[in-house]
Amino acid sequence: MRFIGLDLAQSTSHKAVVIDEGGQVITPVLSVKTSAIGLEQPFQRAREGAPADEPLIVVMEPTGMAWFPIAVFCQRHGVLPGQQPASCRSAPLLSETCQE
Secondary structure, eight states: OEEEEEEOOSSSOEEEEEEETTOOBOSOOEEEOSSHHHHHHHHHHHHTTSOTTOOEEEEEOOOTTTHHHHHHHHHHTTOEEOSOOHHHHTOGGGTTTTOO
């Protein structure tokens, strides 16, 4: 299992790092923009050298609404959610993504 840790930003690029289940850091800190191309970068890096069926979990703290486009991206790419924030529980679009 691999984890993508995202530090969300409101007005600048987000920061991401990929680690494995043993805590080994796999990538340096990545600068990530809120776009399909920008969000794909940490996911591609997380999958490098991993089995095709290796689960990915994204961990982020919801910051304003900055989390929402990332959660939608994760849902569309089959990435497992970590814990669900209260704002996610009330978002019908993300009901599948937000299940524990």
